[in-house]
Amino acid sequence: MIIERKQPKPKTCKNPACRASFVPQRLGQAVCSPKCGLAIKDVNQAKARKSLAQVERREIKVRKEKLKSRADHAKEAQAVINRYVRLRDAHLGCISCDKPATWGGQWHCSHFRSVGAAAHLRFNLWNMNKSCSQCNAHLSGNIMVYRPRLVEKIGAEKVAWLERNQDLVRHEIPYLKRLKSVFTKKAKRLEKRYEGFGACAAM
Ligand SMILES: [Zn+2]
Ligand SMILES: [Zn+2]
Numbered sequence: 001m002i003i004e005r006k007q008p009k010p011k012t013c014k015n016p017a018c019r020a021s022f023v024p025q026r027l028g029q030a031v032c033s034p035k036c037g038l039a040i041k042d043v044n045q046a047k048a049r050k051s052l053a054q055v056e057r058r059e060i061k062v063r064k065e066k067l068k069s070r071a072d073h074a075k076e077a078q079a080v081i082n083r084y085v086r087l088r089d090a091h092l093g094c095i096s097c098d099k100p101a102t103w104g105g106q107w108h109c110s111h112f113r114s115v116g117a118a119a120h121l122r123f124n125l126w127n128m129n130k131s132c133s134q135c136n137a138h139l140s141g142n143i144m145v146y147r148p149r150l151v152e153k154i155g156a157e158k159v160a161w162l163e164r165n166q167d168l169v170r171h172e173i174p175y176l177k178r179l180k181s182v183f184t185k186k187a188k189r190l191e192k193r194y195e196g197f198g199a200c201a202a203m
Contacts, residue, residue, distance in 0.1 A: 082109035089130035096142035
């Protein structure tokens with residue numbers, strides 16, 4: 001009687017650096033040699049360490065997020081919307097002076113009614129316009145010149161609405177978070193659209 005022993009099928013070594021073809025000597029053998037076994041053990045341990053570090057980083061982020069105050073969230077939302085406004089107005093010059101869109105200096109986002117005086121309008125897009133850093137930082141928005149240009153830009157009615165608006169608004173954290181996420185997306189979309197035009201090289 002002849003007993004036919006089936007020859008095991010060759011496998012490819014699981015060590016990515018080896019990938020040799022080998023005939024397994026025992027069930028579940030994944031690597032061609034003890035050396036390759038050690039090699040993938042190191043790789044697996046490194047992977048485990050990396051994912052642990054990722055989990056820790058995520059936890060720190062969550063903890064930091066929880067510690068943020070309403071003012072912190074407002075500041076973050078403000079930074080994102082300011083950026084959006086600079087992109088929205090990329091083709092325009094300074095709202096308060098004659099510097100053209102091609103001016104190579106730093107552009108800011110300037111509030112027509114300041115954040116300090118009218119916090120309820122700090123995220124109002126009519127109230128926010130691109131200005132040069134000089135007008136915004138050194139001339140407090142250069143408001144005497146800002147106004148007529150804003151009238152030109154958005155119309156007298158909207159400017160009057162801004163000027164008389166005394167609403168009491170409290171921006172709560174969930175709203176501020178939503179604002180930040182929505183305007184991050186909007187700014188990215190604008191940036192993509194401008195790509196290749198070089199319209200916002202200075203931003
Ligand atoms: Zn191998
Ligand atoms: Zn200016």
